[in-house]
Each structure stands twice: as structure tokens, then as C-alpha cells.
Amino acid sequence: MALKHFLTLTPMLTASFRSKTFGQAIKTSLFPVKSYSSATGGEHSETVAGQTVVTERRGAVVSVAINRPEVRNAVNQETARRLLEELEAFDRDPDLNVAVLHGKGGNFCAGYDLKELANHTASLKLEQDVTKGPGPMGPSRLQLSKPLIAAVSGFAVAGGLELALLADLRLVEESAVMGVFCRRFGVPLIDGGTVRLPRLIGLSRALDLILTGRPIGAQEALAYGLANRVVPDGQALQAALQLAEEISCFPQQCLRADRSSAVYSCYDAPSFTQAMQYEMDHGIPVIQSEAVSGAARFTTGTGRGGQFS
Numbered sequence: 001m002a003l004k005h006f007l008t009l010t011p012m013l014t015a016s017f018r019s020k021t022f023g024q025a026i027k028t029s030l031f032p033v034k035s036y037s038s039a040t041g042g043e044h045s046e047t048v049a050g051q052t053v054v055t056e057r058r059g060a061v062v063s064v065a066i067n068r069p070e071v072r073n074a075v076n077q078e079t080a081r082r083l084l085e086e087l088e089a090f091d092r093d094p095d096l097n098v099a100v101l102h103g104k105g106g107n108f109c110a111g112y113d114l115k116e117l118a119n120h121t122a123s124l125k126l127e128q129d130v131t132k133g134p135g136p137m138g139p140s141r142l143q144l145s146k147p148l149i150a151a152v153s154g155f156a157v158a159g160g161l162e163l164a165l166l167a168d169l170r171l172v173e174e175s176a177v178m179g180v181f182c183r184r185f186g187v188p189l190i191d192g193g194t195v196r197l198p199r200l201i202g203l204s205r206a207l208d209l210i211l212t213g214r215p216i217g218a219q220e221a222l223a224y225g226l227a228n229r230v231v232p233d234g235q236a237l238q239a240a241l242q243l244a245e246e247i248s249c250f251p252q253q254c255l256r257a258d259r260s261s262a263v264y265s266c267y268d269a270p271s272f273t274q275a276m277q278y279e280m281d282h283g284i285p286v287i288q289s290e291a292v293s294g295a296a297r298f299t300t301g302t303g304r305g306g307q308f309s
Contacts, residue, residue, distance in 0.1 A: 053082035054104070060097040061244040062090050063237070069105025072155055074113040075163075077124070080138030083163075087139040091146060097252055098244035099144075101167060102151035102237050103160075111158025111182055112136055126190075137163055140191035143263075145256060147247055151240035153233070157215075158182035162191035165200065168259070171243065172218045172227035173236045183213025199266055201225050251290040257282040 056063045064086045066073040075083070090099045103109050117124065127133030135141045137159045150156075150167035156178045164170050164178070172178075180189065189210070198206040201224045209216060221227035231239045247255070261279040269275035 051082075052076070052079040053086055055086055057096075058241060059245065060095060060248045061100065061241060062086075062093075062096050062098075063100040063102065063241065064090070065101075066103045066109055069103075069107065071113060071115075072107040072110035073103035073105070073160070074110045075137050075159060076113040076116045079113075080134065080136060083138035084134045084142070087142060087144065087148070091142070091144050096146070097248040098147045098149065100149045100151055100237070100240045100244050101163065102240065103153065107154030108150070108152045108156035108176070109160030109163055110155050111160045112187070114185065114187070117187070135191040137191040139163075140166055142166070145260070147244075147255075147259065149240045149244055151236040152176050152178070152227070153236050158187065159191055159193075162189060162193040162196075165192060165196040169228045169243070170221075170226065171229050171231055171236050171240045172221055173231055173233045174218050175233050176218050176221075176236075177215045178221055178226065179215040180210050180213045181215075183210070197226075251286075251294060254286045254290045254294075257286050 052067055054065050054067045056065075064083070066075065066079060066083070068074060068076075068079060087099065087101075090096050126136055130141050133141075140162055147169070148167045150164045150170045152164055152170055152172040153176055154173075156164045156172075156176060158179075158181045161178050161180065180193065182189070194206075194210065197209065200206075205224050208214075216224070216226070218227055218230045222230050229239070261275075261282055264278050265275040269278065
């Protein structure tokens with residue numbers, strides 16, 4: 001299945017992609033949906049036409065969508081800038097807990113727009129110092145303080161795969177295809193692909209994908225740990241929003257402290273001892289702010305026997 005989709009993508013990277021829709025029901029959102037955009041100062045961003053990135057707010061969850069379906073959501077400079085703006089706005093907003101990243105029109109993202117790279121090289125500005133500016137795909141150098149979920153449909157390849165790797169969790173549709181397709185065109189992974197992929201799935205499997213550029217389907221991605229969950233076609237976004245709402249309901253200071261500690265231990269901790277110290281230092285403040293009240297709820301019967309409402 002993955003190879004079949006790859007063969008349709010390779011010739012001109014422009015053929016249309018259609019995914020099958022399964023009838024399995026997924027719980028709908030309990031929160032009202034509001035348009036939201038950092039570019040307009042918050043809510044009421046309702047015009048989709050002409051916008052390369054569109055957002056919708058659902059309670060404490062915001063969805064961020066790449067809106068270039070005519071090029072399988074390939075990212076150009078404008079789209080990269082808008083993605084960065086929206087995810088930075090999400091991270092700053094105290095009323096938002098989780099973001100969902102997805103693509104409009106049946107594909108997650110086919111990577112960087114190679115037509116722009118080929119035809120507008122002079123205008124392409126890349127910041128080589130990763131501490132001083134964004135990556136070519138936009139938000140790839142961010143270290144978010146709150147969870148990001150990728151809802152992957154269709155193609156998530158090249159730089160699109162790198163955007164999916166930015167997320168904490170990836171919900172992948174059954175017919176989705178992932179891979180380092182830029183291998184064929186001499187385009188390097190400079191949006192974190194060689195950094196995050198080995199950490200997520202191990203060096204051996206990462207090199208299999210990086211060196212061969214082969215397509216990988218949803219079930220293999222799940223076996224590798226690249227996909228966290230596989231869902232029926234057409235349902236990744238709704239499943240991701242439902243999961244985001246569930247995560248958003250947890251005590252957030254505790255959740256963010258544990259998330260931060262896990263990321264630190266994976267990427268930044270120079271030793272086991274320092275990773276343990278980081279965990280303790282960031283966990284202690286949570287005890288008074290959230291753990292004591294949580295323990296009190298438990299003593300009244302909440303969650304006894306693993307039963308949660």
C-alpha cells in the first residue's frame with residue numbers, strides 16, 4: 001500500500017490523493033468550535049481561501065491546519081512563517097492546553113515546496129544558527145511547553161515527516177504514507193529529521209528510512225513506534241481532537257512537568273543523576289499545587305479500582 005502511493009507521488013508530486021472513508025464512529029467534540037488565529041489577534045479568523053494556515057479553537061484545544069491542498073500541503077516560506085506564528089501563539093496562550101497539527105484536503109504535508117526552492121532560490125532565507133531563527137519548515141526548532149498531536153492522513157513525507165516528528169503523538173490513518181522522499185532530490189533533512197527520528201525509533205530503523213527514502217505505511221510505522229495509533233481513513237483529525245480534549249482535562253501543571261522531564265532526559269540530560277534531579281526539581285512544586293487536592297479526590301472514591309468518569 002505504501003509503495004503504491006509512493007509511485008503515484010513520484011512523477012510530478014502533483015497528482016491528487018483520495019483516501020477511503022470508514023464508517024467507524026468517533027466521539028464528537030463536547031466543546032464549541034471557534035475560529036482562531038494569532039494573525040488576527042485571536043478568534044474570528046473565518047476566511048479559509050488564500051490562507052496557507054487556518055486554525056480552529058475548541059475549548060482548550062486548538063487545531064492548526066496547513067491549507068495548500070493543491071500541492072499536497074507542501075510548505076513554502078509564507079506557510080512556514082504562519083505555522084511558526086500559530087504554534088508560538090498556542091504555546092503562549094494560557095487558555096490553550098493542547099494543539100493538533102493536520103493538513104487540509106487529505107494529506108498531512110508533502111514537505112517543502114520544491115518548486116519554490118527551484119525557482120526562487122534568491123529569495124530563500126535560511127538561518128544557519130538554530131538558536132537565532134526558525135527552520136525552513138517553520139516551527140521545527142521550537143521546544144514547545146505543551147503537547148502537540150499530529151493527525152496524519154495521506155502523505156507525510158520529507159519535511160512533512162519532520163513536522164510530524166515535532167509532535168508528541170502521531171495518529172496515523174490506515175492508508176497514510178510516511179518517508180524521507182527528499183532522498184531522491186538531494187534535499188537534506190534540516191528540520192530535525194536526523195535528530196528526532198533516531199530518538200523515536202532507534203538509529204537502525206531511522207537509518208533504514210533515511211538512507212533508502214522508502215515509503216512506510218501506517219502499520220509498519222506503528223510497529224516502529226513512529227505512529228502512536230492507527231485509525232480508519234478520514235478519522236485522524238477527529239480522533240486527535242478527541243485525544244487532545246482528554247489530555248486537556250488532566251491537571252496541567254503536573255502533566256507539563258512530567259512531559260518536560262521526559263523530553264529533558266531524552267535530549268538534554270548529560271547524566272542519569274542530572275535527569276533524576278531535573279525530575280525532582282520540577283515535580284516538587286506540583287505536589288502542593290495539584291497533587292494534594294488530587295489525593296483528596298482519591299480518598300473520596302474518585303478513580304478507585306481504575307474507574308474514571
